[in-house]
Amino acid sequence: MTVGDLVTEFEAERGHLLAVAYRMLGSRSEAEDAVQETWLRYAGALTDPAARARVGQLRAWLTTTCSRICLDVLRSARVRREAYPGQWLPEPVVSELPTADGFAPDPAERAVRADQVGFALLVVLERLSPEQRVAFVLHDVFAVPFGTVAEVLGTTTAAARQLASRGRRAATAPDVPRHTADLAEQQRVLAAFTAAVETGELDRLVRVLAPDVVLVGDGGGHLPAGRRPILGAETVGRFLLGIYRQAGRFGGRLRARPVLVDGTLGWQLEMPYRDDRTLRMVSAYAVHEGRITGVFHQLNPEKLSGLPTLGPDDTWPPRG
Structure with missing residues (x-):
């Protein structure tokens, strides 16, 4: 594929990826960075036509890649946010x-x-662990199958279900502003x-x-x-x-x-x-x-x- 083909194909999915990343990270700037990193990995991995041919659904591949990047950001952000003033x-x-x-x-x-x-639910999502947040956003917001969620998290399908369930309970807890x-x-x-x-x-x-x-x-x-x-x-x-x-x-x-x-x-x-x-x-x-x-x-x-x-x-x- 030419560089132009790669750009056209990726730009068609940019909006979806930005929506996924923003809900996971709660930061527009961090979401844009995650999408840009997704582009770099996409351009590096799928330039070869044979590699691109092995990718069944591009949106699924990009969503999985972007979600893994967001998971890494969330894990590192926990330390920063624990020290956040107020x-x-x-x-x-x-x-x-x-x-x-x-x-x-x-x-x-x-x-x-x-x-x-x-916005209220974005606030609630801060209560979740990085794994719970990714599982909840992917499955409950974007209807990503639990098999794919498990692949993103590096766990089993059953464990992915449980993580999303915990996120769902937190989002509907009695003390959450409805x-x-x-x-x-x-x-x-x-x-x-x-x-x-x-x-x-x-x-x-x-x-x-x-x-x-x-x-x-x-x-x-x-x-x-x-x-x-x-x-x-x-x-x-x-x-x-x-x-x-x-x-x-x-x-x-x-x-x-x-x-x-x-x-x-x-x-x-x-x-x-x-x-x-x-x-x-x-x-x-x-x-x-x-x-x-x-x-x-x-x-x-x-x-x-x-x-x-x-x-x-x-x-x-x-x-x-």
């Missing part, structure tokens, strides 16, 4: 609100959002949330929050975000009112834009911070039965470097 949240994929076909126009963003698992709302319900709930925040009335805000709501913030050591989750409607409500009350002191300099965060409705915000810095934040929400069950604040600037700067029309409260 709470760890995934690097969000932020995109514009849906167009008529329900997707953002950027093909890369569209690929990552395909087979969407949502997210079942479609975009229309998310819009209604966040509109009520915004109105409650604007009034500053705790009782009104609490009615929008689930009794067992959890709030998680990731400052990465750069910004204060709390070292532990905040639990319970009243505690979370007081915390949120404090944030927006403080932000309100900056008057018109608080900016916000409604966006999709890994396919669910959220906000991108900017506000002045000490030392003349600008605090940038992406907020994602889990919504179930008309209430917010999870609030996720990503403030780590290292995970928000790709965000566009908000403009003068992006005022608070955010307008959808």
Whole structure:
């Protein structure tokens, strides 16, 4: 095969591979690196026509190769994340609100959002071992047969089933914020949330929050975000009112834009911070039965470097 043939064949699968890698790693940049490494292995292994002919389904071969790369990354990342300052949240994929076909126009963003698992589930996946996460994502999200999952993990089919089952139980544990709302319900709930925040009335805000709501913030050591989750409607409500009350002191300099965060409705915000810095934040929400069950604040600037700067029309409260 020519180099051009290899490139064409691989590019047809890039979106799928990026979606797989992002769900395994929770980082867009690490996922892109894993896909690039997959390309290098593909180009090195399948240039020979005879070797390419022995590959039955290219997508399966590429998915297996990419998954093995991700597994190695996850195993090495455990040490880094155990030493992470404070709470760890995934690097969000932020995109514009849906167009008529329900997707953002950027093909890369569209690929990552395909087979969407949502930001809340990406947070839950951090509880899993690397092997459980790979097994769960491959089988439950992308319907990869357990035989192939076992091949990726270097184990038996029975063991692969058990690993995916453990991942499934973790994803549906009682303390996991449930997210079942479609975009229309998310819009209604966040509109009520915004109105409650604007009034500053705790009782009104609490009615929008689930009794067992959890709030998680990731400052990465750069910004204060709390070292532990905040639990319970009243505690979370007081915390949120404090944030927006403080932000309100900056008057018109608080900016916000409604966006999709890994396919669910959220906000991108900017506000002045000490030392003349600008605090940038992406907020994602889990919504179930008309209430917010999870609030996720990503403030780590290292995970928000790709965000566009908000403009003068992006005022608070955010307008959808």
